[in-house]
Amino acid sequence: xxxxxxxxxxxxxxxxxxxxxxxxxxxxxxxxxxxxxxxxxxxxxxxxxxxxxxxxxxxxxxxxxxxxxxxxxxxxxxxxxxxxxxxxxxxxxxxxxxxxxxxxxxxxxxxxxxxxxxxxxxxxxxxxxxxxxxxxxxxxxxxxxxxxxxxxxxxxxxxxxxxxxxxxxxxxxxxxxxxxxxxxxxxxxxxxxxxxxxxxxxxxxxxxxxxxxxxxxxxxxxxxxxxxxxxxxxxxxxxxxxxxxxxxxxxxxxxxxxxxxxxxxxxxxxxxxxxxxxxxxxxxxxxx
Ligand SMILES: NC(=O)c1ccc[n+]([C@@H]2O[C@H](COP(=O)([O-])OP(=O)(O)OC[C@H]3O[C@@H](n4cnc5c(N)ncnc54)[C@H](OP(=O)(O)O)[C@@H]3O)[C@@H](O)[C@H]2O)c1
Numbered sequence: 031x032x033x034x035x036x037x038x039x040x041x042x043x044x045x046x047x048x049x050x051x052x053x054x055x056x057x058x059x060x061x062x063x064x065x066x067x068x069x070x071x072x073x074x075x076x077x078x079x080x081x082x083x084x085x086x087x088x089x090x091x092x093x094x095x096x097x098x099x100x101x102x103x104x105x106x107x108x109x110x111x112x113x114x115x116x117x118x119x120x121x122x123x124x125x126x127x128x129x130x131x132x133x134x135x136x137x138x139x140x141x142x143x144x145x146x147x148x149x150x151x152x153x154x155x156x157x158x159x160x161x162x163x164x165x166x167x168x169x170x171x172x173x174x175x176x177x178x179x180x181x182x183x184x185x186x187x188x189x190x191x192x193x194x195x196x197x198x199x200x201x202x203x204x205x206x207x208x209x210x211x212x213x214x215x216x217x218x219x220x221x222x223x224x225x226x227x228x229x230x231x232x233x234x235x236x237x238x239x240x241x242x243x244x245x246x247x248x249x250x251x252x253x254x255x256x257x258x259x260x261x262x263x264x265x266x267x268x269x270x271x272x273x274x275x276x277x278x279x280x281x282x283x284x285x286x287x288x289x290x291x292x293x294x295x296x297x298x299x300x301x302x303x304x305x306x307x308x309x310x311x312x313x314x315x316x317x318x
Contacts, residue, residue, distance in 0.1 A: 034058045034094055035209050038080060039101030041065070043168045044131055047202030048099050055210045062091050082112040088119040097127040097209045102144055104268070109146040117150055121157070127212035128157060129205050134164045134221050134284070159208040160219035165284040167195040167224070167305035170233070171312045173272075178237060178245055178313045184230050185248045187255040187273065189280035192227035194287045197300035204294050221288045224301045236303050240310045252277060
Protein backbone atom coordinates (compact mmCIF):
# COMPACT_ATOMS: atom_id res chain seq x y z
CA UNK A 31 0.00 0.00 0.00
CA UNK A 32 1.43 3.42 -0.91
CA UNK A 33 2.10 5.87 1.88
CA UNK A 34 0.42 9.24 2.39
CA UNK A 35 2.67 12.30 2.66
CA UNK A 36 1.58 15.64 4.09
CA UNK A 37 3.34 18.68 2.57
CA UNK A 38 3.18 21.86 4.66
CA UNK A 39 4.11 25.23 3.13
CA UNK A 40 2.94 23.71 -0.15
CA UNK A 41 2.00 27.04 -1.74
CA UNK A 42 5.42 28.60 -1.04
CA UNK A 43 8.80 28.59 -2.82
CA UNK A 44 10.09 25.38 -1.24
CA UNK A 45 6.82 23.46 -0.96
CA UNK A 46 6.07 24.00 -4.65
CA UNK A 47 9.32 22.27 -5.60
CA UNK A 48 8.78 19.46 -3.09
CA UNK A 49 5.37 18.79 -4.67
CA UNK A 50 6.88 18.83 -8.15
CA UNK A 51 9.49 16.25 -7.14
CA UNK A 52 6.89 14.06 -5.43
CA UNK A 53 4.73 13.89 -8.57
CA UNK A 54 6.36 10.74 -9.90
CA UNK A 55 6.78 9.00 -6.55
CA UNK A 56 4.61 6.07 -5.48
CA UNK A 57 2.76 7.99 -2.75
CA UNK A 58 -0.48 9.81 -2.08
CA UNK A 59 0.18 13.50 -1.53
CA UNK A 60 -1.84 15.66 0.84
CA UNK A 61 -1.43 19.42 0.63
CA UNK A 62 -1.68 21.52 3.80
CA UNK A 63 -2.75 25.14 3.47
CA UNK A 64 -4.68 27.86 5.25
CA UNK A 65 -6.54 28.46 1.98
CA UNK A 66 -7.94 25.12 0.84
CA UNK A 67 -9.49 25.04 -2.59
CA UNK A 68 -13.17 25.96 -2.07
CA UNK A 69 -15.85 23.27 -2.14
CA UNK A 70 -17.34 22.53 -5.53
CA UNK A 71 -16.10 21.16 -8.80
CA UNK A 72 -12.62 22.58 -8.34
CA UNK A 73 -12.11 20.98 -4.95
CA UNK A 74 -8.84 19.15 -4.59
CA UNK A 75 -9.63 16.17 -2.34
CA UNK A 76 -6.02 16.14 -1.15
CA UNK A 77 -6.00 19.64 0.30
CA UNK A 78 -6.45 20.00 4.06
CA UNK A 79 -6.65 23.06 6.27
CA UNK A 80 -3.66 23.56 8.56
CA UNK A 81 -2.69 26.59 10.63
CA UNK A 82 0.37 26.10 12.86
CA UNK A 83 -1.04 28.83 15.11
CA UNK A 84 -4.24 26.85 15.68
CA UNK A 85 -3.54 23.42 17.26
CA UNK A 86 -7.16 22.34 16.71
CA UNK A 87 -6.31 22.01 12.99
CA UNK A 88 -3.40 19.57 13.49
CA UNK A 89 -5.09 16.19 13.96
CA UNK A 90 -7.36 16.34 10.93
CA UNK A 91 -4.43 17.44 8.75
CA UNK A 92 -2.13 14.56 9.66
CA UNK A 93 -4.55 11.67 10.31
CA UNK A 94 -3.52 8.68 8.21
CA UNK A 95 -0.16 10.14 7.05
CA UNK A 96 3.12 8.27 7.33
CA UNK A 97 5.45 11.13 6.31
CA UNK A 98 5.42 14.91 6.78
CA UNK A 99 7.35 17.68 5.05
CA UNK A 100 7.63 20.44 7.65
CA UNK A 101 8.33 24.05 6.73
CA UNK A 102 8.66 26.94 9.15
CA UNK A 103 6.70 29.87 7.67
CA UNK A 104 8.83 33.06 7.82
CA UNK A 105 6.16 34.97 9.76
CA UNK A 106 6.10 32.48 12.67
CA UNK A 107 8.71 32.98 15.37
CA UNK A 108 7.40 31.17 18.47
CA UNK A 109 8.51 27.65 17.62
CA UNK A 110 7.55 26.03 20.92
CA UNK A 111 3.88 27.02 20.63
CA UNK A 112 3.59 26.15 16.95
CA UNK A 113 5.97 23.81 15.10
CA UNK A 114 7.15 21.88 18.17
CA UNK A 115 3.57 21.39 19.28
CA UNK A 116 2.72 20.19 15.78
CA UNK A 117 5.65 17.73 15.95
CA UNK A 118 4.31 16.36 19.25
CA UNK A 119 0.92 15.68 17.64
CA UNK A 120 2.58 14.14 14.58
CA UNK A 121 4.46 11.77 16.86
CA UNK A 122 1.39 10.94 18.93
CA UNK A 123 -0.48 9.69 15.85
CA UNK A 124 2.47 7.52 14.78
CA UNK A 125 3.81 9.36 11.73
CA UNK A 126 7.09 7.66 10.86
CA UNK A 127 9.10 10.34 9.09
CA UNK A 128 9.39 14.15 9.44
CA UNK A 129 11.51 16.02 6.90
CA UNK A 130 12.21 19.48 8.30
CA UNK A 131 13.36 22.38 6.13
CA UNK A 132 15.81 24.24 8.35
CA UNK A 133 18.56 26.66 7.33
CA UNK A 134 22.35 26.34 6.98
CA UNK A 135 24.03 27.02 10.33
CA UNK A 136 20.85 26.61 12.42
CA UNK A 137 22.47 23.82 14.45
CA UNK A 138 25.09 26.27 15.79
CA UNK A 139 22.96 29.37 16.34
CA UNK A 140 20.20 29.38 19.01
CA UNK A 141 18.96 32.78 17.77
CA UNK A 142 17.70 31.20 14.56
CA UNK A 143 14.13 29.93 15.17
CA UNK A 144 14.87 26.65 13.36
CA UNK A 145 17.40 25.77 16.08
CA UNK A 146 14.58 25.14 18.58
CA UNK A 147 12.79 22.85 16.12
CA UNK A 148 15.97 20.92 15.32
CA UNK A 149 16.57 20.35 19.04
CA UNK A 150 13.01 19.14 19.51
CA UNK A 151 13.26 16.72 16.59
CA UNK A 152 16.56 15.34 17.79
CA UNK A 153 15.10 14.49 21.22
CA UNK A 154 13.50 11.52 19.51
CA UNK A 155 15.80 9.05 17.82
CA UNK A 156 15.52 8.55 14.14
CA UNK A 157 12.08 9.72 12.91
CA UNK A 158 13.44 12.81 11.17
CA UNK A 159 15.67 14.17 8.42
CA UNK A 160 16.85 17.78 8.60
CA UNK A 161 17.61 19.76 5.44
CA UNK A 162 19.77 22.86 5.96
CA UNK A 163 19.79 24.78 2.68
CA UNK A 164 21.95 27.81 2.06
CA UNK A 165 20.75 30.98 0.33
CA UNK A 166 18.01 30.31 -2.26
CA UNK A 167 18.57 31.16 -5.96
CA UNK A 168 14.78 31.63 -5.94
CA UNK A 169 15.22 34.84 -3.88
CA UNK A 170 15.99 36.47 -7.24
CA UNK A 171 12.51 35.55 -8.43
CA UNK A 172 10.72 36.53 -5.20
CA UNK A 173 12.30 39.06 -2.79
CA UNK A 174 14.45 40.77 -5.47
CA UNK A 175 12.09 40.38 -8.39
CA UNK A 176 10.53 43.84 -8.49
CA UNK A 177 13.90 45.63 -8.07
CA UNK A 178 15.27 43.71 -11.06
CA UNK A 179 12.17 43.93 -13.24
CA UNK A 180 11.18 47.52 -12.49
CA UNK A 181 14.46 49.25 -11.56
CA UNK A 182 17.02 47.13 -13.45
CA UNK A 183 19.06 46.63 -10.31
CA UNK A 184 19.96 44.43 -7.38
CA UNK A 185 20.06 46.63 -4.31
CA UNK A 186 21.56 44.82 -1.30
CA UNK A 187 23.90 45.56 1.62
CA UNK A 188 26.03 42.53 0.78
CA UNK A 189 29.16 44.27 -0.52
CA UNK A 190 31.48 41.91 -2.34
CA UNK A 191 30.25 38.85 -0.46
CA UNK A 192 29.95 35.65 -2.45
CA UNK A 193 27.01 33.28 -2.19
CA UNK A 194 26.75 29.55 -3.03
CA UNK A 195 23.09 29.91 -4.10
CA UNK A 196 21.14 26.65 -3.88
CA UNK A 197 18.35 25.94 -6.37
CA UNK A 198 15.10 24.77 -4.77
CA UNK A 199 14.53 22.35 -7.63
CA UNK A 200 17.47 20.39 -6.17
CA UNK A 201 16.29 20.82 -2.57
CA UNK A 202 12.83 19.58 -3.62
CA UNK A 203 14.38 16.45 -5.07
CA UNK A 204 16.30 15.67 -1.87
CA UNK A 205 13.20 16.34 0.24
CA UNK A 206 11.08 14.02 -1.91
CA UNK A 207 13.65 11.23 -1.60
CA UNK A 208 13.83 11.68 2.18
CA UNK A 209 10.01 11.60 2.41
CA UNK A 210 9.63 8.42 0.38
CA UNK A 211 12.83 6.42 1.01
CA UNK A 212 12.99 7.52 4.61
CA UNK A 213 14.99 4.62 5.99
CA UNK A 214 18.03 5.79 3.99
CA UNK A 215 17.82 9.33 5.37
CA UNK A 216 16.50 9.06 8.93
CA UNK A 217 18.56 10.61 11.70
CA UNK A 218 20.61 12.62 9.18
CA UNK A 219 21.05 16.36 8.70
CA UNK A 220 22.21 17.69 5.32
CA UNK A 221 23.69 21.09 4.54
CA UNK A 222 22.69 21.89 0.97
CA UNK A 223 24.44 24.51 -1.16
CA UNK A 224 25.01 25.17 -4.83
CA UNK A 225 28.25 24.00 -6.49
CA UNK A 226 29.93 27.42 -6.75
CA UNK A 227 29.81 30.81 -5.02
CA UNK A 228 28.98 33.99 -6.99
CA UNK A 229 29.22 37.67 -6.14
CA UNK A 230 26.18 39.86 -6.74
CA UNK A 231 28.22 41.64 -9.46
CA UNK A 232 28.43 38.29 -11.25
CA UNK A 233 24.72 37.63 -10.71
CA UNK A 234 23.94 41.05 -12.21
CA UNK A 235 26.14 40.24 -15.24
CA UNK A 236 24.32 36.95 -15.74
CA UNK A 237 20.93 38.72 -15.54
CA UNK A 238 22.19 41.29 -18.06
CA UNK A 239 23.17 38.68 -20.61
CA UNK A 240 19.99 36.60 -20.12
CA UNK A 241 17.60 39.56 -20.29
CA UNK A 242 19.41 41.57 -22.97
CA UNK A 243 19.30 44.77 -20.91
CA UNK A 244 21.68 46.17 -18.32
CA UNK A 245 21.05 45.04 -14.73
CA UNK A 246 23.41 46.61 -12.20
CA UNK A 247 24.35 45.70 -8.66
CA UNK A 248 24.07 48.65 -6.27
CA UNK A 249 25.80 47.90 -2.99
CA UNK A 250 23.46 49.41 -0.36
CA UNK A 251 24.34 50.79 3.06
CA UNK A 252 22.58 49.15 6.01
CA UNK A 253 20.29 52.15 6.51
CA UNK A 254 19.69 52.61 2.80
CA UNK A 255 18.59 48.99 2.55
CA UNK A 256 16.38 49.15 5.65
CA UNK A 257 14.67 52.27 4.21
CA UNK A 258 14.27 50.47 0.89
CA UNK A 259 12.41 47.63 2.65
CA UNK A 260 10.38 50.12 4.68
CA UNK A 261 9.13 51.70 1.45
CA UNK A 262 7.85 48.23 0.49
CA UNK A 263 5.77 48.29 3.73
CA UNK A 264 7.44 45.20 5.19
CA UNK A 265 6.89 44.63 8.94
CA UNK A 266 9.70 45.91 11.22
CA UNK A 267 10.76 42.41 12.35
CA UNK A 268 11.13 41.27 8.76
CA UNK A 269 13.16 44.37 7.86
CA UNK A 270 15.54 43.62 10.74
CA UNK A 271 15.95 39.93 9.85
CA UNK A 272 16.37 40.59 6.13
CA UNK A 273 18.93 43.35 6.71
CA UNK A 274 21.01 41.24 9.12
CA UNK A 275 20.86 38.27 6.79
CA UNK A 276 22.17 40.27 3.83
CA UNK A 277 24.80 41.89 5.98
CA UNK A 278 26.00 38.38 6.87
CA UNK A 279 26.48 37.68 3.16
CA UNK A 280 28.97 40.56 3.07
CA UNK A 281 31.13 38.63 5.54
CA UNK A 282 31.00 35.36 3.63
CA UNK A 283 28.27 33.67 5.67
CA UNK A 284 26.80 31.87 2.64
CA UNK A 285 29.98 31.46 0.65
CA UNK A 286 31.09 27.94 1.57
CA UNK A 287 30.31 25.21 -0.93
CA UNK A 288 29.22 21.94 0.69
CA UNK A 289 29.61 18.69 -1.30
CA UNK A 290 26.58 16.96 0.29
CA UNK A 291 24.01 17.99 -2.33
CA UNK A 292 26.12 16.63 -5.21
CA UNK A 293 26.53 13.35 -3.34
CA UNK A 294 22.79 13.02 -2.67
CA UNK A 295 21.75 13.93 -6.21
CA UNK A 296 24.47 11.89 -7.90
CA UNK A 297 25.08 14.83 -10.26
CA UNK A 298 26.30 18.40 -10.13
CA UNK A 299 23.71 20.66 -8.47
CA UNK A 300 22.19 23.55 -10.41
CA UNK A 301 23.83 26.94 -9.90
CA UNK A 302 22.41 30.45 -9.97
CA UNK A 303 23.13 30.81 -13.70
CA UNK A 304 20.84 27.84 -14.40
CA UNK A 305 18.10 29.45 -12.34
CA UNK A 306 18.41 32.75 -14.21
CA UNK A 307 18.52 31.14 -17.66
CA UNK A 308 15.49 28.96 -16.93
CA UNK A 309 13.39 31.80 -15.46
CA UNK A 310 14.24 34.86 -17.57
CA UNK A 311 10.52 35.64 -18.10
CA UNK A 312 10.23 36.57 -14.40
CA UNK A 313 12.21 39.78 -14.90
CA UNK A 314 10.86 40.90 -18.30
CA UNK A 315 9.33 44.39 -18.17
CA UNK A 316 5.58 44.17 -17.57
CA UNK A 317 5.60 40.50 -16.53
CA UNK A 318 3.18 39.69 -13.74
N1 LIG B 1 15.17 32.52 1.51
C1 LIG B 1 16.29 31.82 1.73
O1 LIG B 1 17.35 32.06 1.12
C2 LIG B 1 16.25 30.70 2.75
C3 LIG B 1 17.40 29.93 2.94
C4 LIG B 1 17.36 28.84 3.85
C5 LIG B 1 16.18 28.56 4.54
N2 LIG B 1 15.08 29.36 4.35
C6 LIG B 1 13.85 29.03 5.10
O2 LIG B 1 12.81 28.68 4.18
C7 LIG B 1 11.55 28.93 4.81
C8 LIG B 1 10.68 29.77 3.88
O3 LIG B 1 10.29 28.96 2.79
P1 LIG B 1 9.49 29.55 1.55
O4 LIG B 1 10.36 30.57 0.86
O5 LIG B 1 8.96 28.41 0.77
O6 LIG B 1 8.30 30.33 2.28
P2 LIG B 1 7.11 31.10 1.60
O7 LIG B 1 7.24 31.04 0.10
O8 LIG B 1 6.98 32.41 2.29
O9 LIG B 1 5.84 30.19 1.98
C9 LIG B 1 5.40 30.09 3.30
C10 LIG B 1 4.41 28.93 3.38
O10 LIG B 1 4.00 28.79 4.73
C11 LIG B 1 2.60 28.62 4.79
N3 LIG B 1 2.12 29.25 6.02
C12 LIG B 1 2.21 30.55 6.38
N4 LIG B 1 1.69 30.74 7.59
C13 LIG B 1 1.24 29.53 8.02
C14 LIG B 1 0.59 29.07 9.19
N5 LIG B 1 0.26 29.92 10.21
N6 LIG B 1 0.29 27.77 9.31
C15 LIG B 1 0.58 26.89 8.30
N7 LIG B 1 1.19 27.27 7.16
C16 LIG B 1 1.51 28.57 7.02
C17 LIG B 1 2.04 29.30 3.56
O11 LIG B 1 0.92 28.56 3.15
P3 LIG B 1 -0.59 29.05 3.18
O12 LIG B 1 -0.57 30.54 3.08
O13 LIG B 1 -1.18 28.36 1.98
O14 LIG B 1 -1.13 28.53 4.45
C18 LIG B 1 3.17 29.12 2.54
O15 LIG B 1 2.96 27.97 1.76
C19 LIG B 1 11.84 29.67 6.11
O16 LIG B 1 11.80 28.76 7.19
C20 LIG B 1 13.26 30.19 5.87
O17 LIG B 1 13.97 30.43 7.06
C21 LIG B 1 15.08 30.41 3.48
